[in-house]
Amino acid sequence: MSIFSDEDKVKVLSDIIEIQTINDNEIEVAQYFQQLFNNYDIESKIINVEGSNTRANLVAEIGSGSPVLGVSGHMDVVTTGDRDSWNYEPFKLTEDEDGNLHGRGSADMKSGTAALALALIEIKEAGTLNNGTIRFMATAGEEITSSGAETFYKQGYMNDVDALLIAEPSQDGPVYTHKGTMDIRVTSKGKSAHSSMPELGFNAINPLADFIHYLNEAYSKVDVKSDILGTPTMNGTVINGGDQVNSIPDHAEALFNMRTIPDFDNEDFEKLFNQIKERVEQAKGVQLSVEPYVNRVPVYTTANNKLIKDTQSFAQTFFNKEFNLTSTTATTDASFFMKDKDEDFSFVMFGPGDPGQAHQVDEYVSKTVYTQFVDFYTELFPKYLNR
Ligand SMILES: [Zn+2]
Structure with missing residues (x-):
């Protein structure tokens, strides 16, 4: 009953x-x-x-x-x-x-x-x-x-x-x-100044643009596939920076969403992002941070x-x-x-x-x-x- x-x-x-x-x-x-x-x-x-x-x-x-x-x-x-x-x-x-x-x-x-x-x-x-x-x-x-x-x-x-x-x-x-999922925020820190005197500031957008370019280039060489789950995915989906056209931006950020598989998992993505960060930070004055804020394996x-x-x-x-x-x-x-x-x-x-x-x-x-x-x-x- x-x-x-x-x-x-x-x-x-x-x-x-x-x-x-x-x-x-x-x-x-x-x-x-x-x-x-x-x-x-x-x-x-x-x-x-x-x-x-x-x-x-x-x-x-x-x-x-x-x-x-x-x-x-x-x-x-x-x-x-x-x-x-x-x-x-x-x-x-x-x-x-x-x-x-x-x-x-x-x-x-x-x-x-x-x-x-x-x-x-x-x-x-x-x-x-x-x-x-x-x-x-x-x-x-x-x-x-x-x-x-x-x-x-x-x-x-x-x-x-x-x-x-x-x-x-x-x-x-x-x-x-x-699959797993992961969201990463990449932030670039600069210094604001009047755009007529850029040497007094540091443009936060440029290193972020480099970052996105190098990241996509590196990821295009990743060649992994699981029989059951298919390939991982990575997409830059949100970008923000600057607030006035005649000011040097002191802040820029981009958000990325990944779908992960055991053969290329959340740690692998974090490692890849940090490698690119190191590469971009070799240029003088660049300050980037890589922050995974959703991390589900x-x-x-x-x-x-x-x-x-x-x-x-x-x-x-x-x-x-x-x-x-x-x-x-x-x-x-x-x-x-x-x-x-x-x-x-x-x-x-x-x-x-x-x-x-x-x-x-x-x-x-x-x-x-x-x-x-x-x-x-x-x-x-x-x-x-x-x-
Ligand atoms: Zn549900």
């Missing part, structure tokens, strides 16, 4: 979509889940993130001892984008005639996080877990820096975790590897473990269709959760929602898929942990 009907499941998703968590305010969703867990005597703890009163993680556990299965989803969402192009209210879950539930975060990924929370309660109430622990970790800040996952990692919540499932939207196939596993095999085979039975193991170019909280884990670690990303729906206008998740995932997790987790 299930505790939650499909209507109950949709109500929970609807409630947390109404709580707006655009890169902030995750604490209200954490409090909502805490209240829900309290109703079923599941203890949970709210952990503040980024020294903020409004950004918080939530952790809850059932069972005891090892092995520990970590299950995780994030509570933040991205902005609505162009609000006028939405056909639905972004923060009110709305069902269309095809049975799709629309709202910001419906796919990415309040449906996944809600499905995990509901499954935790179902398993506790059914008493079906007789070995090990399920640790539910809901995070803040996934969409920008993964600050919530970083907090869990730093506070030791991953130390005893033997296997990790992340419920990001991937309903068409369990994911076992993904790629996640690679061999996919040769019980968690991913159990997930794939039970999914085929449960959903009655073929599932291939796959990869994604997106990045998840696993970049921080798995910082100390190696390629043999048991990791899978598998959750409700089509990955193409993430960050879209009129974002949706299928009602059937979402409600089925609650039941899928409810059966999968004890099946994986029980001896």
Whole structure:
């Protein structure tokens, strides 16, 4: 007997979509889940993130001892984008005639996080877990820096975790590897002066222009490719400097976004940037700084473990269709959760929602898929942990 009907499941998703968590305010969703867990005597703890009163993680556990299965989803969402192009209210879950539930975060990924929370309660109430622990970790800040996952990692919540499932939207196939991401800010410092007397100042733009030129030249010679993840990418995407046409600029900066793979990872990019910095700084007076401000490493596993095999085979039975193991170019909280884990670690990303729906206008998740995932997790987790 299930505790939650499909209507109950949709109500929970609807409630947390109404709580707006655009890169902030995750604490209200954490409090909502805490209240829900309290109703079923599941203890949970709210952990503040980024020294903020409004950004918080939530952790809850059932069972005891090892092995520990970590299950995780994030509570933040991205902005609505162009609000006028939405056909639905972004923060009110709305069902269309095809049975799709629309709202910001419906796919990415309040449906996944809600499905995990509901499954935790179902398993506790059914008493079906007789070995090990399920640790539910809901995070803040996934969409920008993964600050919530970083907090869990730093506070030791991953130390005893033997296997990790992340419920990001991937309903068409369990994911076992993904790219990393990195943002670097390069700043050039100069000295302002009137443009008629440039010798009294130092132009910050020129060294930055050299930097960009040398960087692109060096990167064009990087020739690496992973069979599964493809090539890394590097793009200069923002540039700023100076503020008046007849003043020598004392400041210029450029931002770069990278997508990384294990064969050319975040450290390799940082090294490359620092080599170029040294080269440009050989000229007199140049002062550059290289500052990585988003740093999420790629996640690679061999996919040769019980968690991913159990997930794939039970999914085929449960959903009655073929599932291939796959990869994604997106990045998840696993970049921080798995910082100390190696390629043999048991990791899978598998959750409700089509990955193409993430960050879209009129974002949706299928009602059937979402409600089925609650039941899928409810059966999968004890099946994986029980001896
Ligand atoms: Zn997501």
